[in-house]
Amino acid sequence: MNVLKMQNIQKSFGENHVLKDISLEVNKGEVVSVIGPSGGGKSTLLRCATLLETIDGGVLSYMGEDVTYLNEKGRLCYVKNLNKFRKIFGLVFQSFNLFPHYSVLKNITDAPIKVLKMNKDEAVERAMTLLKKMGLEGKEKMYPCELSGGMQQRVSIVRALAMNPEILFFDEPTSALDPELTGEVLKVIKQLADEKMTMVIVTHEMPFARAVSDRVVFMDGGVIVEQGRPEEVFGNTRTERTRKFLQNYQK
Amino acid sequence: MTLLTMIVKMSEGLGKTCAIFFLTLLFALPLGVIIALLRMNKNIIISAPIKFIVSVLRGTPLMLQLLAVTYGPYYLFDISVSRNKLIPVVIAFSINYAAYFSEIYRGGIESISTGQYEAATVLGYSKAQTFIRIILPQVIKTILPSITNEIVTLVKDTSIAFTVSYQEMFTIGKQIANSQTSFTPFIVAGVFYYVFNAIVGFVMGRIEKSMSYYKQ
Ligand SMILES: Nc1ncnc2c1ncn2[C@@H]1O[C@H](COP(=O)(O)OP(=O)(O)OP(=O)(O)O)[C@@H](O)[C@H]1O
Numbered sequence: 001m002n003v004l005k006m007q008n009i010q011k012s013f014g015e016n017h018v019l020k021d022i023s024l025e026v027n028k029g030e031v032v033s034v035i036g037p038s039g040g041g042k043s044t045l046l047r048c049a050t051l052l053e054t055i056d057g058g059v060l061s062y063m064g065e066d067v068t069y070l071n072e073k074g075r076l077c078y079v080k081n082l083n084k085f086r087k088i089f090g091l092v093f094q095s096f097n098l099f100p101h102y103s104v105l106k107n108i109t110d111a112p113i114k115v116l117k118m119n120k121d122e123a124v125e126r127a128m129t130l131l132k133k134m135g136l137e138g139k140e141k142m143y144p145c146e147l148s149g150g151m152q153q154r155v156s157i158v159r160a161l162a163m164n165p166e167i168l169f170f171d172e173p174t175s176a177l178d179p180e181l182t183g184e185v186l187k188v189i190k191q192l193a194d195e196k197m198t199m200v201i202v203t204h205e206m207p208f209a210r211a212v213s214d215r216v217v218f219m220d221g222g223v224i225v226e227q228g229r230p231e232e233v234f235g236n237t238r239t240e241r242t243r244k245f246l247q248n249y250q251k
Numbered sequence: 252m253t254l255l256t257m258i259v260k261m262s263e264g265l266g267k268t269c270a271i272f273f274l275t276l277l278f279a280l281p282l283g284v285i286i287a288l289l290r291m292n293k294n295i296i297i298s299a300p301i302k303f304i305v306s307v308l309r310g311t312p313l314m315l316q317l318l319a320v321t322y323g324p325y326y327l328f329d330i331s332v333s334r335n336k337l338i339p340v341v342i343a344f345s346i347n348y349a350a351y352f353s354e355i356y357r358g359g360i361e362s363i364s365t366g367q368y369e370a371a372t373v374l375g376y377s378k379a380q381t382f383i384r385i386i387l388p389q390v391i392k393t394i395l396p397s398i399t400n401e402i403v404t405l406v407k408d409t410s411i412a413f414t415v416s417y418q419e420m421f422t423i424g425k426q427i428a429n430s431q432t433s434f435t436p437f438i439v440a441g442v443f444y445y446v447f448n449a450i451v452g453f454v455m456g457r458i459e460k461s462m463s464y465y466k467q
């Protein structure tokens with residue numbers, strides 16, 4: 001089944017037509033990487049999917065259920081209960097956006113307790129298991145400012161996982177990190193991919209995209225120019241635009 | 252009159268000085284949050300009048316506002332001036348200080364990055380939960396030094412209550428000064444305010460320290 005289905009998505013910021021008829025389906029267990037030049041609309045795509053931006057046209061649905069519909073006047077509307085859909089996905093930000101006044105543990109358990117109404121002991125237990133899995137054992141009492149960027153990003157991944165999402169979105173999860181710290185974050189994402197976590201990853205790390213993805217999507221100028229298995233997109237590039245982009249990357 | 256009798260007499264007014272101080276904080280601190288949120292409302296029909304009112308409250312003397320609140324009802328509606336002056340004093344002070352606090356809150360709220368709101372929204376926090384659990388604690392930490400400044404000013408501003416003859420410490424001091432043709436009561440008042448503010452500084456310092464366990 002499709003976890004995420006985006007059909008003919010349109011999005012403009014004023015005169016700036018950023019997403020031009022984007023259609024993207026993500027199946028359960030699939031790992032999709034989104035690559036492409038700056039300003040191509042990758043972040044906007046994720047922000048539309050995670051309900052941080054509203055789409056102007058098209059249909060967005062999760063688990064076969066539509067988030068948007070056309071009313072009798074033909075205007076695009078969002079369904080009332082958006083929080084139901086917010087439980088389906090998680091988002092990992094480039095800049096982590098951990099809550100600085102909460103300890104690592106509270107960052108992870110607060111939303112499960114307050115939003116999902118999970119029992120506190122259960123939330124803590126789950127958090128501790130996830131922290132251990134992400135190599136963050138013993139860090140639960142620390143505050144985000146006391147952690148390296150790589151650890152902060154791993155905590156933010158745990159925070160998203162603690163909500164038990166069906167699908168996890170990443171917007172350039174390693175772009176704010178020093179080069180020597182990107183590896184540890186990519187490693188945990190790889191680990192999630194191996195466990196068949198459904199993920200959509202916007203990234204500029206081409207070797208990583210190639211290694212981790214089931215499908216690579218190349219976006220430029222608000223359209224999906226090319227998509228396919230990583231060995232196709234990277235090894236047997238079909239379009240000139242994609243080839244140019246990949247060539248620039250290798251330099 | 253000996254210095255000691257002066258001090259004793261003026262100390263009797265300290266309770267009223269403290270009443271103005273604490274009641275003003277009690278009402279103005281939360282009222283400021285409400286004003287700040289209304290001021291930041293996207294609907295201009297709400298935000299514009301609030302912006303104007305805040306600018307008037309900040310742009311005219313507190314003394315004038317105090318006179319208006321105390322005697323305004325008499326001149327406008329022929330309502331007799333209440334004998335207990337604490338009520339108009341606290342009303343005038345609370346509104347005035349809420350206006351100042353609201354601008355501090357607004358600056359603090361605007362300083363929180365949109366990423367904090369977005370992270371909370373994606374996790375499913377409601378608007379109210381996001382504000383109370385995620386935003387407000389960080390705002391309080393950021394604005395605490397500015398709030399301390401206002402509180403220090405408030406301690407000194409309690410003396411303005413003398414304009415409506417509310418019998419707080421400074422009003423008593425002024426009366427003694429007049430009847431004894433002495434400057435000493437003013438020096439005593441100065442020492443009182445200084446000590447009061449030293450305590451304020453100590454308490455606020457402790458609160459700031461208690462929040463220094465994290466960096467934004
Ligand atoms: N909130 C916004 N308001 C106005 N314009 C925006 C907004 N967000 C994005 N844009 C515009 O949308 C276009 C696409 O931006 P987007 O951030 O989606 O690109 P991107 O592919 O993520 O780029 P990068 O690789 O630099 O992150 C850009 O022209 C950008 O200026």
Ligand SMILES: [Mg+2]
Pocket residue numbers: 042043044171172
């Ligand atoms: Mg981007």
